Amino acid sequence: MPAVLSTRKVSQLHHLQINESAIDWVEEDFIGIQPCVFSVDQPREILLFTSQNAVRSVLNNPASAVLKGVPAICVGIKTKELLAKNGWTVLAWTHYAKELTNVIQQQFASQSFSFFCGNIRREVLPTFFKQHQIPFDEYVVYQTVKYPHQMQQKLDGICFYSPSAIESFLENNAITTEVCFCIGDTTADALKGITTQIVVASQPTIEATLAACFAYYK
Template sequence: MPFNPVVLSTRKLKASMLENPDLANVKLLSEDYIGIEHLAFDLEAVNDYVLFTSQNAVKSVMEQGYRDRLNVKPALCVGIKTKELLEANGWIVKAWAHYARDLAPIIIQQFKDKNLTFFSGNIRRDLLPESFRANGVVFNEFTVYQTVLRPIKNVNKVDGLCFYSPSAIASYLQQNNITTEVCFCIGETTAESLKGVAQNIVIAKQPTVEATIQACVDYYK
């Protein structure tokens, strides 16, 4: 009998993604294991450049009516999807990278003389702020959204799990264990959170949801 793996995505997927013919042999389930809540903030001094490390930060800024005030500022960002969202809403993106660790040296080398305004979430790594302080990059920061865990007990026997953030892993593990499941991760930071927890980890070729699903398809071909 053919093997038709069952894979749980820890993020709800768009219908167009589920209709992908490459998924014909994979039963893909999806649930939101984390939620995002936008945080109100008072936009004080805005510096020369604006910095976003996620789409959620961009969405929060726009929801609170700051798009037209901020999109006149050149932008720096983490993630191709963040870049695309910024450009679709009028920003000129001067530099971007898939990971914060790759963006940090670009900012230090090319934009050290520019003051930055950083829009972030309540859960973020210290890599960028520490790099800025160590290299004399002037910045201010606004926390514009928070991540909320939504642990759900998985009642289905699954062969694979798709994770898109360390927070989703933390949420999943509150109600579930990982044993023999193959874990498909959006990037290296997410994969690091599974060390000592999962035995089988596959990292997407690019840190996007689409590439994570494609990694799942390729694995089970």
Template sequence: MKNLTRIVSTKVLLSHQKQVLTDVGLEVLESNFIQVEFKKFELKGIKDNLIFTSQNAVRSFLTHPKLEELKSELQQKKVFCVGVKSKTILTDAGFEVVAYTDYASDLAEIIALIYANGSYTFFSGNLRKETLPLALKAAGIEFNEIEVYETKLNPHKITTTVDAILFFSPSGVESYLKENTIKKELCFCIGETTAEALAKVTKKIIVAPQPSIEELLADVIEEYN
């Protein structure tokens, strides 16, 4: 193993996720650098198709107090989402996922090229990127947007010297940089969008081949084991 042995995760990992890192001799410091709160919202004015670009939006939608009452109606609608885990959660809840991609830009392209005649409700968070809304507008696609969760930055000062940092979202990058600087640390990013948030700060970036925690951890193990 190389000398680089201490990493900080900007998200508290599940016990089995952390275990795969400690099993190869890595010391893991972890803290949630963002906090997510589900918002109250109305399930009104819902279009023919549903769009989700994050698991948080999916989970907020599925915990709506009136979902059971409206479920049979809503399950008639087609779903488009970002992320295989979001797809799995929605499918398990009885929704038909027509298309899913790793990134919002790819999903927007599919909708614009193949499904442009439909109307859409986009369930989003307060810090969502403009990528998908701008693409839908450019294609002249009818859609509305419902904000269903809020992401709040939760910065911490890391006082221990670390050799690598795990990032899971652009907002996690923003939160980390509020109290810390990145110098020689190797940065592991869950996806391209997260990596873009670091591009002006460091070039020492490794991006997971697929945007999942498991793929990110596999990169870490490959690097240090």
């Protein structure tokens, strides 16, 4: 039975899927999220979220009641669902930040944005805003903290959900023959030069990552 590590602990619902698969499942949280203290004096016309973590951090902020009156755009179907569930009007969403820049250029280029992100974020959106002279304010609303673990067990596969989790894993472990299942292209890019044994999920969700893993070992 192949041994597969998940670099984050998954939900009970996911465990129902795991229990039906023929794999030896191991899970550890290799990164954690800590909300930051921040204040929003004057939100701009559209709010921008690139993760569920950013939405949760904003929900914990006293300003959230006011911010819910401002429409949003976001990266990720799960982010969109969390926003909608908490009362936001979601004008647009895409799977990746690069795709979202195309949507902004076509539909919202004359608008201004309040961008909520973590301390480790890619430059795609800020660079796009600066290049196109689109006004935006950036708020760092959470920090990603690494929790490196040393794995004693021989692994056949590893599920990665972010580049930060890869960095954390590599602090105390090496990737050799393991198949790496990645939630999306950004995470897969972080493995370039380390391994070619990469399977990218059909959609950037935990469910799709697990499905890719189960299908591989079926």
